[in-house]
Amino acid sequence: MTLLEEARQGKVTEEIERVAALEHVDSEWLRNRVASGKVVIPANRHRRLEKICGIGAGLKTKVNANIGSSPFNPCPEAEERKLRVAEDAGADTVMDLSTGGDLNEMRQHVARTTRIPLGTVPIYQYMVDYKNSCKPDLGNLMLEYLDQHGKDGVDFVTVHCGVTRQAIESIEEERLTGIVSRGGAFLARWMREMNEENPLYSRFDEVCDVLAQHEMTLSLGDGLRSGCIHDANDRAMIHEMLTLGALARRARAKGVQVMIEGPGHMAVNQIEANVRLQKQVCDGAPYYVLGPLVTDIAPGYDHITSAIGGTLAAIAGADYLCYVTPAEHLRLPTLEDVRNGVIASRIAAHAADIVKGIAGASEWDDQMSKARKSFKWEDMFALAIDPETARAMRKESGLSQDEMCTMCGDYCSMRQGTQTARKN
């Protein structure tokens, strides 16, 4: 039996207990959410997670960090360092998106060593193994890759099942940036070269069977997400979303936990509509968004364009934010980029959690504000989303702990307030 099937039969599994304790929610309430598909708990049955993670409505907004080698940088050690940085910065999950070097070794190593849920995009392995060429037996190969990833302990997999022939019909003509998902773009090429339907769509039940066997959560990839604000919420994107909603029902019927992936680049005034539509047509399935990046013109700062969009998406109902680093559109991220990306996404998630009314969210802010008012610098550092950076920046000013900061010195407004309070 899968976790979803157990929950549906009324069983509060160990995974549900652990997530309920972490989130300070009632375990029976959570069981119900899992049973209905509104919350997923990615947890491969072949390994035990040190830090389990529930994703969905009513829980804290989660943050994913992507790591992984690329053909130009096939260095597993570098990626392992990024994994540690991402974990230390507070990422809730990690995806290994390697496309360079020995992919099996990399993934197995990450699965052995990471404390948090691990996701992959198995079609990348096909693309690497077959040098980007279109083999007729893509469907069988993909089922084998999925099985291998399941055996290796992967907790969730992105599969682009909604990139159908109908959805991509006129996409290259209508869009400024066409298809920008690597898997989606490859599948579109495969379908055109083979003149066949996407096997991940036509053989969806088989995909689900493999996932159920290993208790892998299905992340239905948005292969047709918008790569620029011009293309956001266009017919191809919404067509794919409708397909993903229908497939999500089928996955759940087969006992597979499922979440839906979303954009991408999107102007602020398109975000709420996109998220509300996803929640409606996917029966409340958890929504996992990349960004959204609210403008295209800020390469070098796309952790910020994404933090803006991520906040709004999460407030509208998105449950899970995939980080974007400052290096997006420019190069593979460095360690520093990874840290900046995780922190920016965590800021977005938290700013939204305040609005969502998540337990403990605004209390965190209030604790910081009290520490600030009473000049308790050590408390401020401990409460900061990135204590190390806050401490280092303060230290650069060369002041000791009991003094004001170099911004205002004696003219500190908080001290004026204290003087007033003392006087009265």
Add this chain to the structure above:
Amino acid sequence: MTLLEEARQGKVTEEIERVAALEHVDSEWLRNRVASGKVVIPANRHRRLEKICGIGAGLKTKVNANIGSSPFNPCPEAEERKLRVAEDAGADTVMDLSTGGDLNEMRQHVARTTRIPLGTVPIYQYMVDYKNSCKPDLGNLMLEYLDQHGKDGVDFVTVHCGVTRQAIESIEEERLTGIVSRGGAFLARWMREMNEENPLYSRFDEVCDVLAQHEMTLSLGDGLRSGCIHDANDRAMIHEMLTLGALARRARAKGVQVMIEGPGHMAVNQIEANVRLQKQVCDGAPYYVLGPLVTDIAPGYDHITSAIGGTLAAIAGADYLCYVTPAEHLRLPTLEDVRNGVIASRIAAHAADIVKGIAGASEWDDQMSKARKSFKWEDMFALAIDPETARAMRKESGLSQDEMCTMCGDYCSMRQGTQTARKN
């Protein structure tokens, strides 16, 4: 006659012509906006601005950068370098908030050398000259300082006229962080020590007379802005806003252009209400917001918390964003902090301008998207909000200009799309 009076009499002044040309709007439409007080053009009559700037509904969202020495860092050269960085990064205006060293020299030097409108907070000069002590003749001294700043060529001044005895009555008891505006906190202390009303409120007409004489725009300071999300939109804040709205009418009646300052720290779900209320009770006066910072827990990253809030505020109707740097709450900003602050605010302003439908806004994004799709790296750098950073990050990857980036290499989705397009 002041610019506002001329506009009201139907005259399209040179300043209005210049702003209309920059913004690609009709000059008669703009004259009307200026006449009604919905747009201001800060431009001291004693100097000619190299880069003039209109602020208000229907125009591009503007960005201000603060520079200025502090008691711990009274180095005018360091602040001058920040001014250059802020201008080069694209700040529309600059405020000299110096509280260390020779304030007159600093301000006069900035006024002589800056290309963009200059603002100041004259009460800081009082606080420095009189070592934070409460003198009975504060009102007269402030009128003298305002006159001096006007003669020096300052284009707009923040004056905290709305910090009244009634507004601050119970503020220290109700708030977590009390009063966090330096000027506001000082005035509150002065009122309590003197047991008198704020002279900037009680002698408001005299304040306006001095400003009109030099054609300085009045920025009605929000001395009671929220310093943490707990305190946002509380009674003190809204009380002050109502006062500022009433004072704005009186200022306009005396021929003084006026804008209103706003928060501060504020959770996302409070921002729209705040901005819409400001527009209503201040007769559509331009709204100049600091942040808003959407969470208190991210010292070291408050350019990001502010970019999130600034985007939402601007979409709701705010016209002018005061930057916040990563150093906020920790220390005086460095050059790098200034650049990061300006760029983050410009991202927020632009993300909002797309939604506001400002001429040229989404077209900028579309140009970038076309350049991206066709791998025109030089065009992408030229179009980037910070060309230097984008170019440097790309360069670090060591690839030449005609290649993919190190993120995906051969698996680049945009290239897959091109391959498909070529095939079909």
